[in-house]
Amino acid sequence: xxxxxxxxxxxxxxxxxxxxxxxxxxxxxxxxxxxxxxxxxxxxxxxxxxxxxxxxxxxxxxxxxxxxxxxxxxxxxxxxxxxxxxxxxxxxxxxxxxxxxxxxxxxxxxxxxxxxxxxxxxxxxxxxxxxxxxxxxxxxxxxxxxxxxxxxxxxxxxxxxxxxxxxxxxxxxxxxxxxxxxxxxxxxxxxxxxxxx
Numbered sequence: 001x002x003x004x005x006x007x008x009x010x011x012x013x014x015x016x017x018x019x020x021x022x023x024x025x026x027x028x029x030x031x032x033x034x035x036x037x038x039x040x041x042x043x044x045x046x047x048x049x050x051x052x053x054x055x056x057x058x059x060x061x062x063x064x065x066x067x068x069x070x071x072x073x074x075x076x077x078x079x080x081x082x083x084x085x086x087x088x089x090x091x092x093x094x095x096x097x098x099x100x101x102x103x104x105x106x107x108x109x110x111x112x113x114x115x116x117x118x119x120x121x122x123x124x125x126x127x128x129x130x131x132x133x134x135x136x137x138x139x140x141x142x143x144x145x146x147x148x149x150x151x152x153x154x155x156x157x158x159x160x161x162x163x164x165x166x167x168x169x170x171x172x173x174x175x176x177x178x179x180x181x182x183x184x185x186x187x188x189x190x191x192x193x194x195x196x197x
Contacts, residue, residue: 004101004112008032011114018094018115021101024108026051038117042087056083056091063098070100071108082115093119139190147187154180 004021011017011032018035022028028047031039039046039054046053052060059082066080077099083091096115103109154177161173 007112007114016116018096018113018117020051020113020115021110022051022113023110029110038092039084042085054084056085059083066096066098067100067111070098070111074100074102074106074108081118092117093122147184150180150184150187154184 008019008021008030011019011034014032014034016034017032018038019030019032020028020035021030027050031046036046043049043053051063055063062080062082066078069078070076077097080096080098082094082096084094086092094115095118096113099112100108101110101112157173157176157180161170161177165173
């Protein structure tokens with residue numbers, strides 16, 4: 001219990017981390033200033049209220065499952081991702097570490113949770129995934145749709161190059177082949193870079 005008290009003191013005024021504790025009835029027994037600031041205007045005084053008041057109802061099951069893991073393995077911490085009401089009809093996405101609180105006799109006494117807001121991170125992650133999907137689509141398009149007609153152009157230019165032509169047309173064929181090879185190399189390089197990323 002001492003380490004929980006020390007952690008609570010250390011992060012009482014954190015601007016980044018949330019700290020909460022609940023009793024065995026699932027009611028808040030402590031919230032640090034960061035958590036209080038984030039949710040007080042939405043829910044009023046949080047201490048004494050049931051833990052589920054701040055969260056999406058579907059996430060209550062997550063809390064129950066993680067709490068069971070904590071009490072089954074009290075030496076360990078367990079992660080949970082929980083959506084919290086933002087007061088605007090939406091949700092903040094929060095990431096937590098849960099740890100069982102035991103009394104002096106080793107019996108379950110409550111839950112200690114350390115968390116933070118990952119809403120922006122999640123949004124950026126989704127944007128990155130969308131960008132990667134787009135790049136993969138472009139890479140496929142380049143390597144399959146663009147390269148096929150490019151290969152045809154290169155082949156036709158080589159056929160022309162071997163025909164009896166005046167020097168001017170022969171030079172044009174040579175430039176056409178060189179530029180086609182350069183474009184093909186750029187497309188291959190872009191596709192290779194996409195595979196590495």
